[in-house]
Amino acid sequence: MxxxxxxxxxxxxxxxxxxxxxxxxxxxxxxxxxxxxxxxxxxxxxxxxxxxxxxxxxxxxxxxxxxxxxxxxxxxxxxxxxxxxxxxxxxxxxxxxxxxxxxxxxxxxxxxxxxxxxxxxxxxxxxxxxxxxxxxxxxxxxxxxxxxxxxxxxxxxxxxxxxxxxxxxxxxxxxxxxxxxxxxxxxxxxxxxxxxxxxxxxxxxxxxxxxxxxxxxxxxxxxxxxxxxxxxxxxxxxxxxxxxxxxxxxxxxxxxxxxTLGVRMRQHEANAIQVAEFLEKHPKVKSVIYPGLKTFKGHELAKKQMDGFGAIISFEVEGGLDKAKKVVNSMRLAKLAVSLGDCETLIELPAAMTHAGYPKEKLKDFGLSESMIRISVGIENVSDIIEDLDYALNV
Known part of the structure; x- marks a missing residue:
């Protein structure tokens, strides 16, 4: 067969x-x-x-x-x-x-x-x-x-x-x-x-x-x-x-x-698009990095060579590192953890966690910052993910 x-x-x-x-x-x-x-x-x-x-x-x-x-x-x-x-x-x-x-x-x-x-x-x-x-x-x-x-x-x-x-x-x-x-x-x-x-x-x-x-x-x-x-x-x-x-x-x-890879990726992406749009409009968010946003620098190239935009979002909040730490520490549904791609939404500070090996004084040269937050959007109900982010941003 x-x-x-x-x-x-x-x-x-x-x-x-x-x-x-x-x-x-x-x-x-x-x-x-x-x-x-x-x-x-x-x-x-x-x-x-x-x-x-x-x-x-x-x-x-x-x-x-x-x-x-x-x-x-x-x-x-x-x-x-x-x-x-x-x-x-x-x-x-x-x-x-x-x-x-x-x-x-x-x-x-x-x-x-x-x-x-x-x-x-x-x-x-x-x-x-x-x-x-x-x-x-x-x-x-x-x-x-x-x-x-x-x-x-x-x-x-x-x-x-x-x-x-x-x-x-x-x-x-x-x-x-x-x-x-x-x-x-x-x-x-x-x-x-x-x-x-x-x-x-x-x-x-x-x-x-x-x-x-x-x-x-x-x-x-x-x-x-x-x-x-x-x-x-x-x-x-x-x-x-x-x-x-x-x-x-x-x-x-x-x-x-x-x-279930295809099914999961479709749901991950559908959720991520809504989360990115929410973050982009939030008054306490300074900038949002997500290929699915039209404001993203590589959006057109992503459309050309990819069949979708994935489910990883990085963003900066007003208030710098102290506020970024407060946001990730205040999440209730999303888990503060390294890794990504799980059914659960995961959130982290790359410079302090997954990318801690980079020299702190040269983060900008590598396209990073101490206050950057990375979120791996899961497949929970997207309204619950957004509510969790909104709560953490307003603490």
Whole structure:
């Protein structure tokens, strides 16, 4: 039984293009909760280990539940294959290490998630791989930063937490002309709203902990590519050897989350648009950053390369840092927490929490501020989210 890849997103996210029924006729795939697989004989073991036949050896290298999750993510991102990781940072760090060598450099957008900033600016240099910042919203500054040792361009779009939209097509065109690989973090948009591989990006990475899982109960990461040779190298030379393997149980939770990804993203976005419009009109809000607002700088580009605007909003309140702290501390429904993409609305101060690794004296250079508030709009009744924000803003 082969299902068509031409099915719509919601259908593929539930069924995929699977070739066989699940074992024992189970409607849902089983969890292969095993560390080790047995062989028929030594000849069978040798054939599997030499990739002469399909099979499984040890879950650190491969597992049926992990493989199903990887196939599903590959289909949704319109790639050829994928590698699951224990976390989003496992995916990001392994991909960068697989593409870079001592003496190389990576050019990154000036605004990255806090741990991605730490990996690129503090960890990689320990291995003689340097990092350069550029404003990827201005391709000319990226081109200026590139030299003969540049091997990778890495960015998020929308970026975390200031939601800058980067023109994927323009960056890829620049990179391809110089033989440079492009890696895009698609966590905020998900494959429901954006598929960077269709713009010839080399690798897409996700913190699957966020919207892919969707329920805040499992860590995971994934890297997807159209280059199957690269995926083979990434899986067995990096993920397997560095050991950032996803648990089969977490892979099963990710598959469960994918079933409702489209439904959830539609509701997340519908709520976010109303919340952003409410904040934009509120007298105690200084500025609102959300791609779905017409006043947002990258609104037209977001409309062009995305199928929706997502559910992350950043904003500044009148009164600066003290007032920002008071707002997040006064929320009653929304939870003060790191992460995003859960059914629950989450709120935080990035400079003090998810992006605490950035030097405080240079926050402005990175497109941040101490008083910026980031909200991951959940799928609760939107009137309750707005009422909660209104209460906190007026305390």
């Amino acid at each position: 082969i299902l068509s890849k031409d099915y719509g997103f919601d259908t593929l996210s539930i069924h995929g293009s699977r070739k066989h029924k699940n074992p024992m006729g189970a409607l849902n795939p089983p969890i292969f909760m095993t560390s080790t697989f047995e062989f028929d004989d030594v000849k069978d073991a040798e054939a599997i280990m030499n990739f002469e036949k399909q099979g499984f050896i040890y879950t650190r290298g491969n597992n049926p539940t992990l493989k199903l999750f990887e196939q599903r993510m590959s289909e949704l991102e319109e790639g050829e294959d994928a590698v699951a990781f224990a976390s989003g940072m496992g995916a990001i760090s392994s991909v960068l290490l697989s593409l870079l060598s001592p003496g190389n450099n990576v050019v990154v957008h000036k605004t990255l998630y806090g741990s991605s900033f730490t990996v690129t600016h503090k960890l990689l240099p320990k291995y003689h791989i340097t990092c350069k910042n550029a404003d990827f919203t201005k391709p000319e500054t990226v081109e200026k930063a590139i030299d003969h040792n540049t091997k990778v361009l890495y960015f998020e779009t929308p970026s975390n937490p200031n939601l800058e939209i980067i023109d994927i097509e323009q960056i890829v065109k620049l990179a391809k002309s110089k033989g440079i690989k492009v890696v895009v973090d698609n966590t905020f948009a998900t494959p429901y709203f954006q598929r960077p591989l269709t713009f010839d990006v080399d690798v897409v990475v996700h913190s699957a902990t966020k919207y892919i899982c969707g329920h805040g109960d499992a860590l995971g990461g994934v890297a997807v590519s159209k280059d199957t040779d690269f995926i083979q190298k990434l899986k067995f030379d990096y993920m397997c050897e560095l050991g950032a393997v996803m648990s089969p149980f977490n892979a099963w939770l990710m598959l469960r989350g994918l079933k």
